[in-house]
Amino acid sequence: MKYVSLQQADFDPGAEQAKLEALSPGAVSSFTGLVRGDDGISAMTLEHYPGMTEAALNALADEALSRWPLKGVVLIHRIGRMTVGERIVQVTIASDHRAAALEACAFLIDRLKTNAPFWKQEEWSDGKCRWVEAKCSDDAAAERWDQAAK
Amino acid sequence: MKYVSLQQADFDPGAEQAKLEALSPGAVSSFTGLVRGDDGISAMTLEHYPGMTEAALNALADEALSRWPLKGVVLIHRIGRMTVGERIVQVTIASDHRAAALEACAFLIDRLKTNAPFWKQEEWSDGKCRWVEAKCSDDAAAERWDQAAK
Amino acid sequence: MTKVKILYFAWVREQIGLTEEQVELPAEIETVANLIDWLAGRSDTHALAFADRSKIRCAIDQSIVAQDASIGVAKEIAFFPPVTGG
């Protein structure tokens, strides 16, 4: 089971969990990313590359399904403007194997940071905006899965 | 925030997720373990060592809190008889850091297998019962966290 | 002679047929291994449960210890198979 969605609307992590538990797996792992209020940030806007983004998300989900014995993969990424505390991204994995569920979840979160065309702009309450810069640590986290594949 | 519970009753992963999202973290990771119907198993009974189990679960949660910068840890383990598809164990972690949330979740799941006094007995529909044997792979998974600490 | 509570779990409990027993330990019993030898002599079911010591784990006052650990002033000693939680 694969469910990939790029959407403006919020999602419900508990509902995704319930969907994957219904597949009778031994393990369900999940990750939710939320907008943090660091340094007084009040909101975040996510821009993306229509068409390419959907393809990239589907390719990541397919890669996870091919690398680990999974029963289900949910990958939801929001776009548009989100205020502090709102959910941005959800990964939920069902597998009969604990390690596969945990690893596939970490893999998708690491790769999302580097392999999908999203750009984040932070916004302060005084109206100031700033594009988030990519981090070297994100590349390193994503690359460890290339090493692992060898 | 630390919430540790040893209980007979089922729990709601979505409710634990909501509690931790309310702490305004950047990341929430979770793991749910469920009874699998492998080889025609119909149920599983978890025996434990009263007193020692609660202490072991609390010690594991405290260790996770001291090793990673976490905002919240939920650790719920059920005891008694559970049929196929029922939830056994829940770990939910809140952190401002994606890697900390994912690692602490994997740490608790790996260590639960080896550091808490639980014993599983599998049950078939014909009434046959069998104690689950500990796996070497579980020791290896738990030990990697000792290596990581050095 | 020291009074100690002995607890059994999982198949150790089932084979011995007891969840716990109160015993008076002779002074010469110093380690967990000594205690296992002594308990194994109490009955046929004790002997059966302790037949393969590589499958026996022990906790003294709720802390897991090795079989060469000293018993000291333990009040509660538990025997059980390797744990299988999570």
Next chain:
Amino acid sequence: MTKVKILYFAWVREQIGLTEEQVELPAEIETVANLIDWLAGRSDTHALAFADRSKIRCAIDQSIVAQDASIGVAKEIAFFPPVTGG
């Protein structure tokens, strides 16, 4: 001369002031680097956006490529900063 759609995202889009433009590529433009040189000459804002090429990423027909990649028969070429999703 080949017709190509050029897309811009994030601060590259903001600096150039365009989300996309249709261009007629001269035949001598073979690589992404050639294209960046040529685009940088179109206006002051293009020049500004492409000033630091280490911060520019490119996708040809929605696949990420390096700046030495050949353009070939591309229909859609996008320029943007390093991605920051997740």
